[in-house]
Each structure stands twice: as C-alpha cells, then as structure tokens.
Amino acid sequence: MIIVEHLAKAAGPEQVPVLRDVGFRMESGEMIGLLGASGSGKTTLLRCLALRDKWDKGNFRIDGADILGGGFGAKRKISREWAFLEQNSELNKERTALKNVLIGQAAQTPWWRRLTGVVRTDDYMGAMDELERLGLLDKAKMKTGQLSGGERQRVAIARALVHGAKVILADEPVTGLDPKSAQSVLETLMTLCKETGLTVVAVLPLELAEKYSTRMWVLDKGVIKHDVTGRRLTGAERAGLI
Numbered sequence: 001m002i003i004v005e006h007l008a009k010a011a012g013p014e015q016v017p018v019l020r021d022v023g024f025r026m027e028s029g030e031m032i033g034l035l036g037a038s039g040s041g042k043t044t045l046l047r048c049l050a051l052r053d054k055w056d057k058g059n060f061r062i063d064g065a066d067i068l069g070g071g072f073g074a075k076r077k078i079s080r081e082w083a084f085l086e087q088n089s090e091l092n093k094e095r096t097a098l099k100n101v102l103i104g105q106a107a108q109t110p111w112w113r114r115l116t117g118v119v120r121t122d123d124y125m126g127a128m129d130e131l132e133r134l135g136l137l138d139k140a141k142m143k144t145g146q147l148s149g150g151e152r153q154r155v156a157i158a159r160a161l162v163h164g165a166k167v168i169l170a171d172e173p174v175t176g177l178d179p180k181s182a183q184s185v186l187e188t189l190m191t192l193c194k195e196t197g198l199t200v201v202a203v204l205p206l207e208l209a210e211k212y213s214t215r216m217w218v219l220d221k222g223v224i225k226h227d228v229t230g231r232r233l234t235g236a237e238r239a240g241l242i
C-alpha cells in the first residue's frame with residue numbers, strides 16, 4: 001500500500017503553490033489516469049512522487065515504511081523500484097533497443113562490468129525477455145532512432161521493467177503517437193498491471209484514461225478534486241478538463 005498525505009510543493013522564484021494538499025492511497029496493480037487542466041500540477045506531482053523534486057510538506061509511506069524520513073535506504077527504494085517515464089523518454093537513439101534496455105540494468109551492474117562493457121548472459125536474456133513481452137523481439141537489434149514513437153515508448157517501458165520497476169510514473173506516454181500505437185502502449189501497460197501487479201500513474205487524455213485506466217484522478221488547484229474508480233467522469237467532474 002502506498003500512502004501519500006498532505007503533499008505540498010511550491011515552484012519558481014515566487015514560490016507559487018503548485019501542489020497544496022495532495023493525498024491518496026494506491027494499491028499494487030492499479031492503473032491510474034492522471035487528469036487536470038494545463039498547469040494544474042500533473043508533471044510536478046509525478047516528479048515529487050519520483051523524488052525528482054523535493055517535497056515542501058507531506059508524508060509518503062510504502063508498506064508502512066516512511067520514505068521521506070527514512071534516510072538513504074528508503075529513498076533508494078524509490079530510485080530502484082519507481083520508474084519515471086518523461087514526456088520524451090531518454091533513449092539513446094544511436095543505440096539499439098536491446099542496448100537501451102540493458103542500460104536499465106546499470107544500477108544493478110557492478111562497476112567493473114559497466115567499465116568493461118561485459119554483459120552477463122542472464123542480463124542479456126532478461127532484456128530479451130522483456131522486449132519479447134512487449135512485442136519488440138524483432139526490433140531488438142534496431143537503433144531506437146529507427147523505431148516508431150509507440151515502439152520507442154515500449155522500449156522505455158521494457159527498460160523500466162528490466163530495472164525492476166514496480167511502479168511506473170508516465171508523463172503523457174502516448175502524446176504524439178498515432179491512435180494504434182497509443183492503444184498498443186496502453187494495452188501493454190494495462191496487461192502488465194493485471195498480470196504482474198505493476199502500478200502505473202500516467203498523464204493521459206480523458207478518452208484514453210476512461211478506456212484504459214482502473215481509476216482516475218482529476219487534479220485541480222493543487223489537490224486531487226475527483227478520485228474516480230470503475231466509471232466514467234460525470235459532466236461536472238470533467239468540467240474544465242477539455
């Protein structure tokens with residue numbers, strides 16, 4: 001169980017409040033669509049959860065462990081088990097899909113292997129397994145610069161999974177993709193949530209959030225104004241989103 005309480009964050013030289021009092025409980029296997037008007041704080045929320053941005057206030061617990069007050073070990077849990085997929089995922093376009101996925105293992109790889117570039121057979125097999133699971137086995141040896149946007153997103157997901165991600169925070173993972181690629185990325189995430197207990201929080205357009213997520217959060221003025229499970233948003237809940 002992941003519990004966030006009273007998360008507050010201000011940004012910029014004027015320290016304008018962006019997140020005022022965000023709170024939620026989240027279980028493993030949930031796929032959450034994060035919605036909100038432009039500037040409502042969606043990216044900031046994801047960045048705070050990934051500990052890329054410092055929290056001004058709040059409590060963050062995972063299975064009872066205090067993440068913010070728990071020192072290096074607790075924060076390391078986030079860096080090891082939570083992946084943040086940014087709007088333009090940081091893949092190296094000159095490298096193959098396989099190499100990009102293997103980079104995901106760098107954190108678990110001893111320094112001398114990183115230095116010598118020697119890849120363990122089980123690392124290689126693990127990377128190939130993830131690429132296969134994401135339907136990319138035949139693209140493993142292609143440079144990611146030659147792949148479609150949807151395929152690149154799936155490489156980024158494979159890299160996160162090989163890294164051991166239990167939670168994926170994805171900022172607009174399907175923006176700029178054609179409908180078929182967007183569908184394939186979201187179906188992949190949905191299946192992983194159902195079958196492996198992966199938890200996803202993704203900034204999505206409303207119609208895709210309603211189709212693919214199990215739960216939706218509507219951010220407004222720095223709080224989660226609506227937290228909806230198992231149904232579409234009502235007219236009042238979607239006001240201001242589109």
Ligand SMILES: Nc1ncnc2c1ncn2[C@@H]1O[C@H](COP(=O)(O)OP(=O)(O)OP(=O)(O)O)[C@@H](O)[C@H]1O
Nearest residue numbers: 011012013018036037038039040041042043044045
């Ligand atoms: N480093 C910063 N300095 C100044 N203002 C910031 C900073 N980071 C975020 N903000 C402000 O906080 C607000 C929320 O930004 P954020 O990027 O989280 O919104 P968003 O909901 O993701 O927006 P969009 O849908 O347009 O991407 C915006 O008004 C933004 O200008």
